[in-house]
Amino acid sequence: MLPFQPHRFSVAPMMDWSDRHCRSLHRTLSRHALLYSEMVTSGAVVHGDREKLLGFEADQNPVALQLGGSDPAELALAARIGEDFGYDEINLNVGCPSDRVQSGRFGACLMREPNLVAECMAAIRQAVSVPATVKCRIGVDDQEPEESLFALVDASAAAGVDSFVVHARKAWLKGLSPKENRDIPPLDYELVYRLKRERPNLTIVINGGVTDLDAVEAHLAHVDGVMLGRSAYHEAGLLGAVDRRVFGAAVADVSEFEAVERYKPYIARRLAEGVHLAAMTRHMLGLFHGLPGARAWRRILTVEGVPAGAGIEVVDRALAAVRQALEAREARFAEA
Template structure:
């Protein structure tokens, strides 16, 4: 278990996103989007599970509630080289609930434990749980500790806890990421009272400073939307979180490092917009960020759009930075 990870995010943390995040941090653990067992067992596995080998360490998150299917899907994930297999016990969407997986499984800790035991028996890589602190009217302390203890009995030692309840009725998935109050102290207490376990915290973490504060209390921190919308912040993770004696990766360096992946993916038939959409927030807060987003968004969707679109967007950022620097020295020159 790493001290820092980027969350599994539906429609976001795909293979292209993970390759971008990897050029920003060599150490962060990266997660796939949630993939259902049915999709793994019966779908286009290469499209769903394939990834660039430079992404390691990388974890596969599964959605499901049938132990045999989860065991089979975990084996397939292990065969694809994933370093960890994670079970989603936190997603609150209606579609996930109707499939009897995700956050609604907080109500069925015995079933979750059975699923985890089956997965653990099927693979040699670690199997982990990502959960909420409860759902609806559950008592969070009772729900979280019960789920954890039953999974520990099944052989699980690592838990990623989104420190909010999920409201399965009355709130949308988006609202469930913001509206239920965060209870970080409960997750800290879980670590204190179960010190032998590896506990990572997730939910509402805005950046590296906050991650370092959480690491005073738990073993790991998982960033979600902040890492996606402001990907540039990941450039400081290797130095600040992992203590490596390396310079931070700037957004400009990240583009250059990501460039070979873009070119390789284009040659394999992937569309530019699907690759570069994950880069839109890379220059967040810097001069030229708006032009960067506009060029990638507008020109990246064209038929046959290629690496020249990225070069044009990068030139716009460089020009904006130079103009700001020129303005900054004008008073001194006068």
């Protein structure tokens, strides 16, 4: 058992991004961060290819499975399957604003049905022994967030749920795309802080608009945990300081170069299983963000990593290009 509380820092569930390859890369950078799966519908888990949807590496824990759905019995079965696969937490999505989830009666539209969410969570809790949590918005459309957020949390808490991840922004299901819903309307961090103050017995994790570890540390003065989304993906290198700065672990930060070396054995294993190189390296494109050689790194991985048969040598060439750029910068500084 880890001596840390994983919810203190987590990487958000992100469709088409936080797959098993991405999580394996992120685990090379942080030992203690809680990693989330992409959202998987309960129906897909029950009826689909479970190994493809749920499988992950033994060293990836702690990792949470996020489910989408609104049928309590089906969610309970999917949760039990997820626990059997080794997930450390089962999370219900009550925040995704896409048209697809609206038509399926799950995601953010469930903010309007707090009693149904509570029923779903009660079923999940009864089905598994790992924590059952909710990820929600503060409201949808014309709801008053002060009412909708507390109604949802209180209903689920009455069903035995004690941990909530709150995206501090309303979702507009009419007239805005999922992309626009990441930036409109404004964030309301203070409401989430208030939720923690008024429900101190609950674990409250804040999400939305967090871009760096300075912001993470600032939020932790008010809530129990912080969930990082797009920045953790596009600038993955920042995760290398999470264990020291957020969890207080007595460890050195993990450099981008060290992360690549740790990730390469995983790449090699999966290549031997027939996985395409680009499926794994696409998650690495932002690893050297802001550093000399970052453009060459991205170019080599995207151009040379796509053809069939591309192997680990592509990663080595990209890494050599970054090292060369860094050495050239150091030489210029030395001359100055």
